[in-house]
Amino acid sequence: MVEIDGRRLELAGIVAVAVGGEKVTLSPSAIERMAASQRSARATAQVRPVYGRSTGVGANRSVTLDTSDASADQHGLNLLRSHAVDAGRALDRETVRAMLVVRVSQLAAGASGINPHLVEAVVEMLNADALPEVREFxxxxxxxxxxxxxxxxxxxxxxxxxxxxxxxxxxxxWPTEDALPFISSSALTIAQTILAHQKLVTMMDNLTTISALSFTAMSGNPEAFGPEVAKASESDAMAEVAGILRELVAGHGKPARIQDPYCLRMLPHSLGAVMEDLQSLRITLERLAIAGHENPMVFGSVEDGSNGVAHHGLFHMSTLARRIDSLQVSLGAACTNTLGRISRLCDPTFTGLPRFLAGNDAGQSGVMMLEYVAAAAVGRIRANAQPVSLQTVNLSLGAEEDASFATLGSAQLESTAHALATVAGVELVCASRAIRMQGRQPGEFSSARLQALMRAGLALPADVQDRDLRGDLEQAEQLVQASY
Known part of the structure; x- marks a missing residue:
């Protein structure tokens, strides 16, 4: 059971609800906070105009609503019905569940003025898995x-x-006073980003270990990961990755070269940049998951007379869009080095094995086509790295003259996570085949982390004769998304 209190919610908890089917409950403090916010909003609306509560929305913000008679709730229904149109493919259950738990958490922060009974209804919907159909556009x-x-x-x-x-x-x-407070959120965008982020965290941990396998298969020079080099690096993340790699490759044997190609020597740089951007995005997402960004924001207490509302632009997800863009760029750059390692694993100069890790050098193609598959997936990742935060649009008669397009960024990050599973899977197939053909064993290494992934990779099919490798890659894609 995941308790929502509006103050703290781990990203792993959101994933547990979205993917693992964990149930959700609202804490008593969250319910009281929402009730107090409702009292504050109602009291404030008695003395001043409040957007969406006593006025229209968007270009209709200057239109005053008549909320004095029994038909007032029709305004709320009109708002919901008119704003409900979407299009494109239907999103999966996991994404919709993540959206609902994020929205419940945001509302529990107590800045919307919404009736807590409506939030409890969403919790019941989530726990019953009776989900709305949500489409992509x-x-x-x-x-x-x-x-x-x-x-x-x-x-x-x-x-x-x-x-x-x-x-x-x-x-x-659905009372008019609760219509805008419920929909004034980027919960779907945040939820999609959280799910993609958590997948990427796991895969990047595994890609680091896979990189160490490739490093071992090519007898790389670990001087590039040395403590003195790490101290001189320009970021803490780079130094941390250098230390991790140093531990992973301990005992790998004598280096074959004084100086390795960039795809090995620059591992702390490329992986460290991704780790740094993942960390920045995590901090942003943890804040957004509990942030009362509803517009207008309700604050204060009726009891002490501090109640009020603030009309603002915090709902504009420009920071999230920039965080996603930065991560996409670092992933695209890191994949250049991944392709470099895959290419060199196919080269006898670096492994001492037949070209393309084939059964022999009599013209067999071995893993040749896996390099093409990885390049196609990297092409998708690089295309996704085009900045969404530079896009904009002018809508609603000019009332909204800018947009962050963070929603597009979250969808592209999900696409990148899917493609990265293929890229990492290809490297795992190639590195594991090279290690097996060289006769290396997990017991040669001191790192339990390397041993675990090496065993997983060595469990892939051992036949090196030319054959259909789709099954091998599908199995490897599952392995790179698992935790070790």
Whole structure:
């Protein structure tokens, strides 16, 4: 059970709910915080205009709503219905579950003014796995309005769930005062980024170890990872990766060269840059997962008279977009070195083995085509590295004259994670084949981490005669996404 308190939520906990099916509960303090926020919002709306509560939204922000009669809730329904349109492919269950748990966590922060009963209904929806259907196109990095408006319509029974499962709490109405607070969030974008980030963290740990396998197969020179070199490096992450690599390759044997090619010598640089950007993105995501960024933001207390609202632009996910862009660039650069290692593993000059790690040098192609597959996947990663944060658009009669396109960035990061599994899988197949053909054994190395992945790689099919390698690669792709 993952408790949501609006103050702290680990990314691993979000993944446990999204992928592992863990249940969610709201803490009593979160419920009270939301109730206090609701009181504050209502009191503030009595004395001043509040966007989306007593006015229209977007270009209609100057239109004053009549909330004095029983038909006032129609404004809220109109807002939800008009904003629920999306398009493209339907997103998977894991992504939708991650979106819901992020949204619950944000609302639990107590800055929206929403009725806590509506948030409890979302928790019930999540725990019952009665999920709304959410499609890929709709957000532009300034709040995932279609995804969350569609979620509200599903809770109201106006839209079916993803698989027809009835929602456990079917709402009869959605007051106008709660419509905008519910949809004013980039929970989908944040959730997609979290899932991709967590996949990448695991894969980069494994790619570091796979790189050490390749280093061993090519008898690299570990001087590039030495402590004095690490001390002189320009970043803590680079120094840390150098230390990890130094431990991984301990006992690998005599170096074959005074100076290695960049794909080996620059491992601390390329992997360290990715690790640094993963860390920066993690900090941003942990903050966003508990941030009350609803516009307007509700603050203060009715009881002491400090209540109020602040209209702001925190929902504009420009920082998240830039963090994603930076990570994409460092991943694209790191993959250049990965391709370099794959190429050199096929070269007898570096391994002492038949070209392309084939069964013999009589014209067999061995792993030749795996290099092409890896290059195709790297092409996707490099294309995804084109900055989304430089894009913009002017919408809603000029009321929104900029957009971060962080939503596009999150989708591209997911695509990059998928492609990286192929790139890392290819290197694992090649490095493991080279190690096996050289007769190396896990017991030669002191690193338990290297031993574990080496055993996994040596469990791949041992036949080096020309054959269909699709199954080998599929197995390796699963291995690089596992934890060791």
């Amino acid at each position: 709709g957000g532009i990095g300034t709040a995932d309005l279609p995804a969350l408006a569609g979620t509200a319509l599903t809770l109201l029974g106006e839209r079916p769930t993803m698989d027809g499962t009835p929602v456990p709490v079917a709402l009869a109405s």
